[in-house]
Amino acid sequence: MDFFTSPDWSGIFMFSVPPLEIVARGSLMYWCIFVLLRVAGRRDIGSLGVADMLVLVLIADAAQNGMAGEYTSVADGVILVGVIVGWTVLIDRVVYSIPALSKALSLNHICLVRDGALIRSNLRREAITEEELMGELRQQGIDRLALVRRAYIEADGNISVLRAERTAGKR
Structure with missing residues (x-):
């Protein structure tokens, strides 16, 4: 044409x-x-x-x-x-x-860390290594699991973190 x-x-x-x-x-x-x-x-x-x-x-x-x-x-x-x-x-x-x-x-969030302890079964299910999780935590300014009250992998694949509350005499 x-x-x-x-x-x-x-x-x-x-x-x-x-x-x-x-x-x-x-x-x-x-x-x-x-x-x-x-x-x-x-x-x-x-x-x-x-x-x-x-x-x-x-x-x-x-x-x-x-x-x-x-x-x-x-x-x-x-x-x-x-x-x-x-x-x-x-x-x-x-x-x-x-x-x-x-x-x-729809996808819901999945808990990866509870009160400073890894939930290894959920890490395995989502194929996330401990090193990868720690890298994500470091990007959020957290260098130890003890500082994490909860960490979730969200529906969009991002990891959200709720920090542990500091007690009166600890830093």
């Missing part, structure tokens, strides 16, 4: 794939990736939450396909982006409205 030739406007806005198929494919891919990211754990995710990263990746891909013409229709891409955003909003609403489902659909 020459630059000055008019595009096929009807092909841009007509569906090239049945909308129900797009909804089914988008939903299936969303849930497959969601489950895989949950199983992979939070440590390698970085500062983005699992759902945040999933939405960014899927929307980018869905939008790219719609813009590049792989679907051959903008309408196909719009439906897929709507499906992805819809699942994200629905999960957020369900977790907020039904706290019992929070454990299954």
Whole structure:
């Protein structure tokens, strides 16, 4: 097609794939990736939450396909982006409205240190070595476990620390 030739406007806005198929494919891919990211754990995710990263990746891909013409229709891409955003909003609403489902659909913080003692089973589960944890603690100005009341790995992969309260005669 020459630059000055008019595009096929009807092909841009007509569906090239049945909308129900797009909804089914988008939903299936969303849930497959969601489950895989949950199983992979939070440590390698970085500062983005699992759902945040999933939405960014899927929307980018869905939008790219719609813009590049792989679907051959903008309408196909719009439906897929709507499906992805819809699942994200629905999960957020369900977790907020039904706290019992929070454990299954969202990540919670996990305690790594309690009253100066490592919880080794949780370190193993999250694949964090004692050296890595101590490095994180040093970045927060803590050089001994005894100074930690609680340390948690948060849903976004960051480690938060609650310092032990100093007693009257100790430093």
